[in-house]
Amino acid sequence: MPPAIAQAFRAAVNEAARHVGATAPNPPVGCTLLDRDGAILAVGGHHRAGTPHAEIQAINQCRERGLLDRAHTAVVTLEPCNHTGRTGPCSQALLATPVRDVWIGVRDPNPHVEGGGADHLRQHGCDVHVLHPTGPQGEIQAMCRSLLAPFAHFMRTGQPWVTVKQALDATGSMVPPAGRTTFTSAASLDLAHRLRRATDAVITTGSTIRADNPGLNVRRVTDHPERAPRVLAVCTRTGEVDAAYLQAAQDRGFAVQVCTDIAALPDMLGQAGVTWAMVEAGPQLLAEITARNLWHDWLAITAGHGGTDHYSIRVREGDVTPLHLFPELAAVKE
Numbered sequence: 317m318p319p320a321i322a323q324a325f326r327a328a329v330n331e332a333a334r335h336v337g338a339t340a341p342n343p344p345v346g347c348t349l350l351d352r353d354g355a356i357l358a359v360g361g362h363h364r365a366g367t368p369h370a371e372i373q374a375i376n377q378c379r380e381r382g383l384l385d386r387a388h389t390a391v392v393t394l395e396p397c398n399h400t401g402r403t404g405p406c407s408q409a410l411l412a413t414p415v416r417d418v419w420i421g422v423r424d425p426n427p428h429v430e431g432g433g434a435d436h437l438r439q440h441g442c443d444v445h446v447l448h449p450t451g452p453q454g455e456i457q458a459m460c461r462s463l464l465a466p467f468a469h470f471m472r473t474g475q476p477w478v479t480v481k482q483a484l485d486a487t488g489s490m491v492p493p494a495g496r497t498t499f500t501s502a503a504s505l506d507l508a509h510r511l512r513r514a515t516d517a518v519i520t521t522g523s524t525i526r527a528d529n530p531g532l533n534v535r536r537v538t539d540h541p542e543r544a545p546r547v548l549a550v551c552t553r554t555g556e557v558d559a560a561y562l563q564a565a566q567d568r569g570f571a572v573q574v575c576t577d578i579a580a581l582p583d584m585l586g587q588a589g590v591t592w593a594m595v596e597a598g599p600q601l602l603a604e605i606t607a608r609n610l611w612h613d614w615l616a617i618t619a620g621h622g623g624t625d626h627y628s629i630r631v632r633e634g635d636v637t638p639l640h641l642f643p644e645l646a647a648v649k650e
Contacts, residue, residue, distance in 0.1 A: 317419075317447075317452060317453050317456065318354065319354075320350060320354030320355075321350075321354075321389070321391060321419055322456055323356070324348035324350055324354075324356060324389075324391035324419075325348070325391055325393070325419070325421060325447075325456045325459065325460070326456075326459070327346070327348050327356060327359045328346030328347055328348045328359060328361075328370070328391055328392065328393050328421075329346055329393055329421075329459045329460060329463055329641075330346070331346040331348075331359045331360065331361035331370075332344040332345050332346030332361045332362065332370065332393055332463055333346075333463060333641045334361060335361050335362060335363050335364070335540070336463070336514040336592075336638070336641065337513050337514040337515060337516065337540055337543065337592075338363060338364040338540035338543045339362050339363070339364050339365060340365070340516045340544065340589060340590070340591045340592070341365060341470070341589040341591060342362060342364075342365045342467075343362070343394060343463075343464055343467035343468075343591075344361070344362060344463055344464075344467075345361065345362045345369060345370040345392065345393050345394045345463075346359065346360070346361045346362075346370050346392070346393045346463075347359070347360045347361075347369075347370035347371045347373070347374040347390060347391065347392045347393070348360075348374065348390070348391040349374045349375070349377075349378055349387045349389070349390055349391075349415065350387075350388060350389040350390075350391065351383075351386040351387065351388050351389075352386075352388040352389075354389075357377075357378050357381075357383045357386060357387060358374045358375075358377035358378045358381070358383070359374060359377075360372070360373025360374030360375075360376070360377060361373060364540070364542070364543060364544075365544075369396075369397065369406050370392065370393075370406075371390065371392060371396055371406040371409055371410055372406065372409055374390075375387075375409060375410075375413060378413075384413060384414070385414060386414075387413050387414050387415050388414060388415060388416070388417060389415065389417040389418070389419065390410055390415045390417070390418045390419070391418075391419045391421075392406075392418065392419070392420055392421065393421040393422065393460045393463055393464070394420070394421065394422055394424060394460070394464060395420050395422065395423050395424040395432075395433045395434050395446075396410060396418070396420075396433035396434075396437070397424070397432075397433055398432035398433040398435075398436045405433075405436075406433065407432075407433040407436045407437050408436075410437065410442075411437065411440050411442070415442070416441060416442050416443065417442065417443045417445075418434075418437050418442050418443070418444045418445070419445045419447070420433075420434060420444065420445065420446045420447065421447050421456070421457055421459075421460030421461075422447070422457065422460045422461055422464050422468075423446060425464065425467065425468040425471045425472065426471050427471070434446065447460065449461075458635070458636060458640075459640075461636045462636050462637060462638050462639075462640045462641055463638065463641060465477055465612075465636050465637065465638050466591040466592035466638055467591050469591075469612065470586065470591040473582075473586070474583070474586045474587075475582035475583060475585065475586040476516065476517065476582065476585045476586060476590040476591050476592055476593045477591065477592045477593070477612045477613075477638065478519070478582070478593050478594075478595060478605070478610055478611050478612050479511070479515070479592065479593070479594045479595065479611070479612065479613050479614070479615065479638070479639065480594075480595045480602060480605065480611045480613075480614040480615065481508060481511060481594055481595065481596055481615050481617070482602065482614065482615065482616050482617070483498060483499070483500050483504070483617045483619075484616060484617065484618045484619065485499050485618070485619050486618065486619055486620070486621075488618075490598060490599055499619045500617050500619050500625050501619070501620075501623045501624065501625050502623075503623075503625070503644075504617050504625045505536055506536050506537060507617075507642065507644060507645075508536075508617075509534050509535060509536040509537045510537050510642065511594055511615075511639075511642070512532070512533070512534045512546075512594065513534045513537060513539055513540060514592065514638070514641075515546070515592045515593060515594045516544075516546060516547065516589070516590040516591055516592050516593060517546055517547035517548070517549055517585055517588070517590040517592075517593035517594070518532045518546065518547075518548050518549070518570075518593070518594055518595075518596055519549045519551065519581070519585075519593055519594065519595045519596070519597065519601075520532060520548070520549070520550060520551070520595075520596050520597045520601075521550065521551045521552060521597045521598065521600070521601045522550055522551070522552030522554070522556065522557050523552075523598060523600065524596070524597045524598055524601075525550065525557060525558065525561055526558070527598075529561065530596070531568065532548060532565070532570075532596060533546075533568045533569065533570070544589075545569055545570060545571040546569065546570055546571065547570065547571050547572075547573055547585060547588050547590055547593075548565050548570035548571070548572045548573070549573050549574075549575055549581060549584070549585060549593070550562075550572065550573070550574050550575065551575045551576075551578055551581065551597070551601060552574065552575075552576065553576055554576070555574055555576045557574055571588070573585075573588065578601075578604055578605070578608065578610070579608065581610065582610060592638065595611070609632065611632060612631070612632055612633070612637075613629060613630065613631045613632065613637040613638075613639055614629065614630040614631075614632075615627065615628075615629055615639055615645070616628045616629075616630075627644065627645060627648045628648060628649070629645060629648045629649060
């Protein structure tokens with residue numbers, strides 16, 4: 317893989333990652349257009365469902381800059397679509413440009429359309445390259461797979477990818493000191509809110525609500541404008557949640573769902589179109605999620621000395637996690 321293509325993939329992933337949390341139930345996708353010499357002409361990302369896809373964004377940028385006639389290579393994190401939904405087929409849009417060399421990070425995980433875009437481009441004269449998961453292309457494809465992991469899981473199962481975020485003190489306790497609601501650093505609090513922004517749902521419990529009255533909305537960073545309401549899933553066996561809290565959560569923009577059977581939680585969230593959910597709750601729910609294998613990756617934030625926290629990530633299956641999209645977590649492992 318030429319260095320210019322690797323650089324283009326990184327640019328496409330970074331652009332797509334800016335919109336994670338706004339595109340559901342569509343996947344986040346990035347596209348970079350290059351000239352024949354490998355210079356980047358434009359980088360586009362899918363912003364939210366119903367808006368132009370990443371390829372169209374990049375093509376439009378090139379057209380507006382008067383550069384479209386120089387476009388030679390398209391680098392796309394996900395196989396271009398070859399069907400018409402709320403927007404037209406991206407494979408057709410690329411064929412309407414001078415682009416005849418296409419690099420694809422990941423095949424479309426939708427079993428009904430996989431291969432359609434790549435095959436259509438090949439049949440109409442494009443050289444199409446799909447990254448390999450091993451060898452020199454493996455690292456770049458892993459970035460694309462991390463970007464797509466929640467959507468790919470959702471397409472396979474109809475259920476969301478579930479991330480557990482757990483904050484601990486130096487002794488491993490989840491209980492903050494008296495008079496405080498957290499013991500992690502300001503940087504970790506910012507990260508937590510960026511994670512909320514990236515996900516489609518927050519999972520908590522009635523006991524957490526009673527103990528902490530948490531907001532659970534995005535506050536320390538700017539949220540995606542005009543995004544669909546996030547789901548707030550409240551797990552409680554009795555089905556009882558304070559009515560005033562529920563109303564306040566709705567006023568904060570949540571679509572609230574109460575779950576009395578945790579085994580039914582993944583299907584309930586999937587039916588609501590949630591592709592990525594994050595758990596913010598106490599040890600009792602975390603124990604149940606662990607016992608039932610309802611989690612996919614687990615971020616532990618351990619308070620350190622001098623305001624520097626330690627991060628660790630566990631992945632239940634494989635080694636791909638959307639948590640690696642965040643710069644401070646890109647290289648973090650267990």
